[in-house]
Amino acid sequence: xKRRNTxxxxxxxxxxxxxxxxxxxxxxxxxxxxxxxxTCFRNGVSGRHTGAIHGGSxxxxxxxxxxxxxDDKVVLVYFGYTNCPDVCPTTxxxxxxxxxxxxxxxxxxxxxxxxxxxxxxxxxxxxxxVRFFDERFHAASGPIADITDVATRYGxxxxxxxxxASGAYDMEHTGSxxxxxxxxxxxxxxxxGVDPDALAGDLSELLS
Amino acid sequence: MRRDAAFLAACLVAGSCGSAASSGLAAHxxxxxxxxxxxxxxxxxxxxxxxxxxxxxLVAARSDDCAEIExxxxxSTDGVTTMAARSEVAVGAGSSIVFEPNGLxxxxxxxxxxxxxxxxxxxxxxxISGAVVELSVVGDDR
Numbered sequence: 001x002k003r004r005n006t007x008x009x010x011x012x013x014x015x016x017x018x019x020x021x022x023x024x025x026x027x028x029x030x031x032x033x034x035x036x037x038x039t040c041f042r043n044g045v046s047g048r049h050t051g052a053i054h055g056g057s058x059x060x061x062x063x064x065x066x067x068x069x070x071d072d073k074v075v076l077v078y079f080g081y082t083n084c085p086d087v088c089p090t091t092x093x094x095x096x097x098x099x100x101x102x103x104x105x106x107x108x109x110x111x112x113x114x115x116x117x118x119x120x121x122x123x124x125x126x127x128x129x130v131r132f133f134d135e136r137f138h139a140a141s142g143p144i145a146d147i148t149d150v151a152t153r154y155g156x157x158x159x160x161x162x163x164x165a166s167g168a169y170d171m172e173h174t175g176s177x178x179x180x181x182x183x184x185x186x187x188x189x190x191x192x193g194v195d196p197d198a199l200a201g202d203l204s205e206l207l208s
Numbered sequence: 209m210r211r212d213a214a215f216l217a218a219c220l221v222a223g224s225c226g227s228a229a230s231s232g233l234a235a236h237x238x239x240x241x242x243x244x245x246x247x248x249x250x251x252x253x254x255x256x257x258x259x260x261x262x263x264x265x266l267v268a269a270r271s272d273d274c275a276e277i278e279x280x281x282x283x284s285t286d287g288v289t290t291m292a293a294r295s296e297v298a299v300g301a302g303s304s305i306v307f308e309p310n311g312l313x314x315x316x317x318x319x320x321x322x323x324x325x326x327x328x329x330x331x332x333x334x335x336i337s338g339a340v341v342e343l344s345v346v347g348d349d350r
Contacts (some may be wrong), residue, residue: 082244085251085316086282087289089241090309093349125246132244157288168317175289192284193310 074109074206077178079156081117082129087175087192092133097196114140116158181206231339232260238345243323250323252314257304266297268334275318282310323347
């Protein structure tokens with residue numbers, strides 16, 4: 001397996017734990033090989049009209065709708081939830097703003113929000129949520145065990161807070177935005193609160 | 209009306225009627241990001257200023273447009289974001305506090321209707337001194 005090229009990394013780049021192989025860290029949206037493709041979605045994480053992420057059928061997000069290859073796209077992955085009042089909508093809005101400044105290049109960028117709260121967020125709910133911010137955004141959901149598995153491979157942590165008397169709860173989670181370049185490499189992790197203009201600049205770099 | 213009367217009575221007893229004008233407290237630049245109809249939570253951001261000579265503490269907020277409002281603070285450590293409930297937010301004499309994205313905010317639970325760009329939500333802020341400050345919040349995707 002081709003090793004990850006680390007020579008062009010900056011300190012913004014996320015390095016997977018050494019025990020995490022390249023393919024497993026990137027399998028959600030970024031797997032590029034076909035013949036030796038691990039079955040990244042064998043656990044059944046599914047997505048709305050995202051279809052083929054790459055590779056064979058085992059590497060497709062499964063869900064209703066058409067296939068939309070992400071071959072030449074920079075893919076932003078965000079783990080969030082729809083009952084999130086502050087950081088999730090802020091991030092999605094900022095990504096939409098960044099895309100708006102990219103002009104036609106924005107067509108080569110997409111975002112997938114993986115819900116970390118499938119108990120309240122099914123695929124349809126998550127899809128409606130993300131498309132409010134930008135029609136081009138995609139959603140992914142699935143059984144909690146599968147989401148946890150994928151999140152862990154991305155180095156993403158999440159946990160539900162203790163429910164209050166009314167049963168309401170929040171999620172604590174890694175609020176970073178993950179940027180995967182057109183070669184399928186996870187290249188940039190943006191901490192919450194990234195400026196849309198800075199994000200647009202980084203995306204231009206990933207697209208060049 | 210009844211609440212106004214009760215408030216007047218309370219502040220007369222307390223000896224310092226804390227209207228926004230007389231308390232030196234003001235809340236301005238209130239805004240809330242438009243919310244997807246699929247969710248019923250939102251965040252309210254604003255700037256709280258205290259021009260008086262005494263500190264005060266924000267202890268509650270309410271609005272006809274929210275079933276409940278909680279004070280929250282988003283904190284990020286090593287990329288992990290947590291939202292902690294705050295029972296009070298102190299604002300010192302002559303100082304101001306900014307409620308802003310990825311930081312302090314009012315969480316509106318049970319939105320009566322989605323926050324829409326340009327639409328206004330009225331919020332009342334309750335202080336420990338008894339002061340009640342009105343905050344105008346405008347839907348704005350800034």
